[in-house]
Amino acid sequence: MKISGAEIIVECLKKENVEVMFGYPGGVVIPIFHQIFNAPFKFILSRHEQGAVHAADGYARASGKPGVVLATSGPGATNLVTGIATAYMDSVPLVVFTGQVHSAMIGNDAFQEVDVTGITRPISKHNYLVQDINDLSRIIKESFYIASTGRPGPVVIDVPVDISNGFTRFHYPESVNIKGYKPVYEGHSGQIEKACGLIESSSRPVIYSGGGVIISNASEELRTFVKKTGIPVTTTLLGMGAYPETDSLSLEMLGMHGTYYANRAMHESDLVIAIGARFDDRVTGKIDTFIPNAKVIHIDIDPASVSKNVLVDIPIVGDCKKVLGEMNKIIQPPRITEWIDKINQWKKDHPLSYEDSGKGRIKPQYIVEEIYRQTGGEAIICTEVGQNQMWAAQFYKFTEPRSFISSGGLGTMGYGFPAAIGAQLARPDKRVIDIAGDGSIQMNIQELIVAVQHRIPVIIAILNNGFLGMVRQWQQLFYDKRYSHTCINFAPDFVKLAEAYGAAGISVKERNEVIPAIKKALEITDRPIIIDFHVAREENVYPMVPAGKSVKDTIMRDLA
Amino acid sequence: MKQYVISVKVENKFGVLARVAGLFSARGYNIDSLTVSTTEQDNISIMTIVVKGDDRVIEQVKKQLNKLIDVIKVTDHSDIPTVQMEIVIIKISAPQSKRAEIFQLGEIFRADIADISAKSITLGVKGEPEKIDNFIELLRPYGIKELMRTGRVSMVKETKDSK
Numbered sequence: 001m002k003i004s005g006a007e008i009i010v011e012c013l014k015k016e017n018v019e020v021m022f023g024y025p026g027g028v029v030i031p032i033f034h035q036i037f038n039a040p041f042k043f044i045l046s047r048h049e050q051g052a053v054h055a056a057d058g059y060a061r062a063s064g065k066p067g068v069v070l071a072t073s074g075p076g077a078t079n080l081v082t083g084i085a086t087a088y089m090d091s092v093p094l095v096v097f098t099g100q101v102h103s104a105m106i107g108n109d110a111f112q113e114v115d116v117t118g119i120t121r122p123i124s125k126h127n128y129l130v131q132d133i134n135d136l137s138r139i140i141k142e143s144f145y146i147a148s149t150g151r152p153g154p155v156v157i158d159v160p161v162d163i164s165n166g167f168t169r170f171h172y173p174e175s176v177n178i179k180g181y182k183p184v185y186e187g188h189s190g191q192i193e194k195a196c197g198l199i200e201s202s203s204r205p206v207i208y209s210g211g212g213v214i215i216s217n218a219s220e221e222l223r224t225f226v227k228k229t230g231i232p233v234t235t236t237l238l239g240m241g242a243y244p245e246t247d248s249l250s251l252e253m254l255g256m257h258g259t260y261y262a263n264r265a266m267h268e269s270d271l272v273i274a275i276g277a278r279f280d281d282r283v284t285g286k287i288d289t290f291i292p293n294a295k296v297i298h299i300d301i302d303p304a305s306v307s308k309n310v311l312v313d314i315p316i317v318g319d320c321k322k323v324l325g326e327m328n329k330i331i332q333p334p335r336i337t338e339w340i341d342k343i344n345q346w347k348k349d350h351p352l353s354y355e356d357s358g359k360g361r362i363k364p365q366y367i368v369e370e371i372y373r374q375t376g377g378e379a380i381i382c383t384e385v386g387q388n389q390m391w392a393a394q395f396y397k398f399t400e401p402r403s404f405i406s407s408g409g410l411g412t413m414g415y416g417f418p419a420a421i422g423a424q425l426a427r428p429d430k431r432v433i434d435i436a437g438d439g440s441i442q443m444n445i446q447e448l449i450v451a452v453q454h455r456i457p458v459i460i461a462i463l464n465n466g467f468l469g470m471v472r473q474w475q476q477l478f479y480d481k482r483y484s485h486t487c488i489n490f491a492p493d494f495v496k497l498a499e500a501y502g503a504a505g506i507s508v509k510e511r512n513e514v515i516p517a518i519k520k521a522l523e524i525t526d527r528p529i530i531i532d533f534h535v536a537r538e539e540n541v542y543p544m545v546p547a548g549k550s551v552k553d554t555i556m557r558d559l560a
Numbered sequence: 561m562k563q564y565v566i567s568v569k570v571e572n573k574f575g576v577l578a579r580v581a582g583l584f585s586a587r588g589y590n591i592d593s594l595t596v597s598t599t600e601q602d603n604i605s606i607m608t609i610v611v612k613g614d615d616r617v618i619e620q621v622k623k624q625l626n627k628l629i630d631v632i633k634v635t636d637h638s639d640i641p642t643v644q645m646e647i648v649i650i651k652i653s654a655p656q657s658k659r660a661e662i663f664q665l666g667e668i669f670r671a672d673i674a675d676i677s678a679k680s681i682t683l684g685v686k687g688e689p690e691k692i693d694n695f696i697e698l699l700r701p702y703g704i705k706e707l708m709r710t711g712r713v714s715m716v717k718e719t720k721d722s723k
Contacts, residue, residue, distance in 0.1 A: 121582055303627075
């Protein structure tokens with residue numbers, strides 16, 4: 001029996017056990033929507049395509065399964081671009097369907113035509129333009145495989161309307177065979193032995209653990225490794241939760257706004273064990289002065305990440321989970337008591353802190369701490385980008401993988417709230433909180449109605465300082481305090497806005513209202529909640545290693 | 561900056577050329593030459609890319625090329641024994657008085673006389689890139705009216721070690 005291309009898409013998604021699809025209709029995808037109408041999976045209609053792709057991304061990060069998106073040609077596709085790039089930078093598996101104009105019209109500047117494969121080429125792991133309906137099911141099978149294996153990433157499938165409307169026999173391939181794509185999962189045993197030898201003879205080792213540990217579900221293996229070796233762990237922004245930040249061997253986050261002790265330990269280290277991390281410039285600062293005395297072991301599934309920014313002594317290309325598993329079988333602990341004492345002294349002397357007299361406008365850090373306390377550290381925290389993101393990273397203590405969801409590589413403002421919707425759909429058992437700024441939240445505020453419609457009780461905690469705070473901070477510190485276009489206190493009333501959408505709105509201006517507001521929000525389970533926290537306007541994120549500077553240039557607090 | 565010769569075996573699919581070229585252009589690298597052709601195997605094409613660049617950046621580009629789904633194999637031909645060839649077509653001013661000299665030069669280089677007109681001669685030469693460079697330099701004094709090179713193709717030589 002022959003079925004249509006649109007039906008084939010739905011059949012393939014069923015075969016891939018897709019639970020939820022995110023998207024927005026348009027002219028050339030009507031045939032696909034026609035079939036989705038009766039599909040057995042959930043469809044979440046966003047109010048802007050960017051909302052759909054970020055939601056799929058949040059779903060993928062919270063669940064570990066690929067997020068699936070459908071949008072129309074032209075503007076539908078271009079509205080996805082930021083979301084695809086966001087997922088690409090952070091290695092998030094997505095399968096993105098875009099409609100395309102009729103094959104015969106491609107290249108003719110047809111209505112709502114853009115070159116989707118051209119536009120998404122440098123921001124996707126792979127992409128396809130379907131030219132023959134008989135290739136459709138193979139392409140979809142390959143896309144799910146490519147998106148979710150190796151170093152994951154978004155795959156785009158551009159489907160011309162005549163392919164959706166065409167007919168052929170449906171056959172879903174059992175397996176995938178792509179000549180040029182064979183990810184390596186097993187680490188080289190010789191390299192693993194060498195690495196273990198180096199670790200055992202080191203005296204100041206540090207584990208630098210990244211998003212790859214979360215992606216490969218290697219959190220258990222990492223914890224075992226630390227238990228066996230006693231080596232302290234710092235994580236990247238995207239690596240948070242792989243190792244419990246409440247543990248004494250955790251140095252928490254490193255980098256530009258990382259803890260003093262994490263950055264200092266890296267700097268003084270004689271051996272950095274990088275696991276699923278990519279030596280991003282927000283981690284290294286000035287590359288010439290980064291880890292000056294350390295040898296480097298680098299475990300990563302992506303050979304292109306190895307020796308990209310920092311030369312590596314022992315590269316191990318493979319899956320973090322498998323490689324750590326192998327290392328755990330043979331590793332012996334190094335002797336590092338003195339080193340740990342030294343680190344503990346740094347922790348004691350330079351803890352993460354902020355000044356809080358308890359008077360005046362509420363400190364944003366205090367709000368994050370209270371969110372942590374009131375949720376018992378059990379929530380999934382999404383963030384926008386900027387100061388809100390850094391305070392969330394610093395002052396919420398993450399203990400489980402996939403509990404922190406944030407746009408790291410691309411730094412996409414407007415990511416957090418739609419991602420929170422996706423995360424909540426993936427994890428209905430968890431409370432999901434978007435820690436937001438008053439700038440970022442306005443970038444995808446239209447998605448509020450989606451959360452209302454589906455009774456998704458995401459809490460949006462706006463740290464409202466009336467500024468685009470992170471840029472303002474840079475202007476204050478490095479640009480003579482000239483606050484060019486970063487003051488946004490000409491703002492909507494967020495409580496009324498929440499109510500207009502049918503969400504709950506709570507305004508908090510006094511410190512003693514913080515806890516009751518969070519408690520009240522946590523009691524609401526049938527709709528989204530906005531809490532508008534009026535916070536100290538010119539609070540800065542510290543510590544800060546200025547861009548392109550080294551650890552010794554760290555700014556610890558405001559100069560008087 | 562060093563000149564690199566990179567051989568890239570790819571699936572013969574549309575869009576592959578753009579993917580490969582994009583990795584260079586995104587880094588602001590200008591490709592000196594690029595050839596694409598079919599091979600002895602169906603559905604597989606080979607690209608020979610000549611590009612100048614910084615060691616570490618080229619190393620990174622090679623890794624990124626390997627990451628492309630449609631790329632099957634990347635081989636650096638810069639420092640290994642290879643057979644390299646390209647073709648040049650060159651049109652030079654050729655008044656009657658100079659023609660004998662030009663023919664003589666052409667003979668030394670085993671050039672084809674591709675076209676002759678009242679004012680010009682067009683020659684074609686194939687061979688190793690250095691030979692082509694020399695030929696062009698020797699003809700330059702006569703006045704080059706038009707010149708184009710195909711860009712080189714490069715194949716690894718069979719050695720005792722190769723299977």
